[in-house]
Amino acid sequence: MRVVAIDGPVGSGKSTVAKAVAGRLGLPYLESGAMYRVVAWAALRAGTDPAAESALTDLATSLDMEVGARVLVNGADVTDELRSTEVGRAVSAVAAVAGVRAELVRRQRAWVLQHGGAVAEGRDMGSVVFPDADLKVFLTASVAERARRRSLDETADDLARRDLLDSTRAVSPLIVPDGAVVVDTTARPVEEIVDEIVGLLPA
Ligand code: DC
Numbered sequence: 240m241r242v243v244a245i246d247g248p249v250g251s252g253k254s255t256v257a258k259a260v261a262g263r264l265g266l267p268y269l270e271s272g273a274m275y276r277v278v279a280w281a282a283l284r285a286g287t288d289p290a291a292e293s294a295l296t297d298l299a300t301s302l303d304m305e306v307g308a309r310v311l312v313n314g315a316d317v318t319d320e321l322r323s324t325e326v327g328r329a330v331s332a333v334a335a336v337a338g339v340r341a342e343l344v345r346r347q348r349a350w351v352l353q354h355g356g357a358v359a360e361g362r363d364m365g366s367v368v369f370p371d372a373d374l375k376v377f378l379t380a381s382v383a384e385r386a387r388r389r390s391l392d393e394t395a396d397d398l399a400r401r402d403l404l405d406s407t408r409a410v411s412p413l414i415v416p417d418g419a420v421v422v423d424t425t426a427r428p429v430e431e432i433v434d435e436i437v438g439l440l441p442a
Pocket of ligand 1: 249271272273275276330331334360361362363364401405
């Protein structure tokens with residue numbers, strides 16, 4: 240079973256690159272951020288207090304979610320709603336809750352086992368969820384480039400705020416995992432980055 244872990248901050252190119260690497264390798268693509276967004280989306284809908292850690296953990300545990308090309312909650316397609324500004328603003332607080340993380344890490348490992356491997360993308364794929372991945376990649380890009388990439392759905396302020404929360408939280412902060420290869424995606428064509436990453440994979 241092959242696992243490629245791809246981490247990095249907002250706008251570093253994770254989704255685009257991870258999807259393309261998955262396509263090239265014929266592996267399923269796991270977007271772990273979608274699971275965090277589902278919990279934030281459900282909390283907003285239920286009016287759950289973002290500071291109520293046990294209520295958020297219960298929500299994460301009880302939700303019926305299916306993550307793939309489309310994201311389903313209780314069978315309903317919520318994919319587009321997960322990208323809303325409201326969800327973007329709420330998600331970092333939700334992702335800082337230890338109980339939520341424990342449950343979603345469990346779901347991510349189960350997903351990869353069930354799918355027979357993956358290119359898994361997020362913030363802690365190489366550091367926490369798949370420490371024995373065949374390859375760990377940490378993507379970076381200049382702040383200006385990251386803000387430009389996300390300018391349609393997130394302001395530079397929102398991006399900076401989310402970066403800070405994600406990298407300074409107590410549980411599984413965004414870090415360069417041990418053994419990860421750091422790849423700067425600024426002003427580089429996707430295909431070239433994919434070639435580099437696929438070339439790093441042990442035979
Ligand atoms: O990749 P994204 O922007 O959709 O992720 C949404 C949020 O979820 C992000 O601000 C941090 C959190 N997240 C996380 O803490 N751990 C992951 N493995 C993936 C996402």
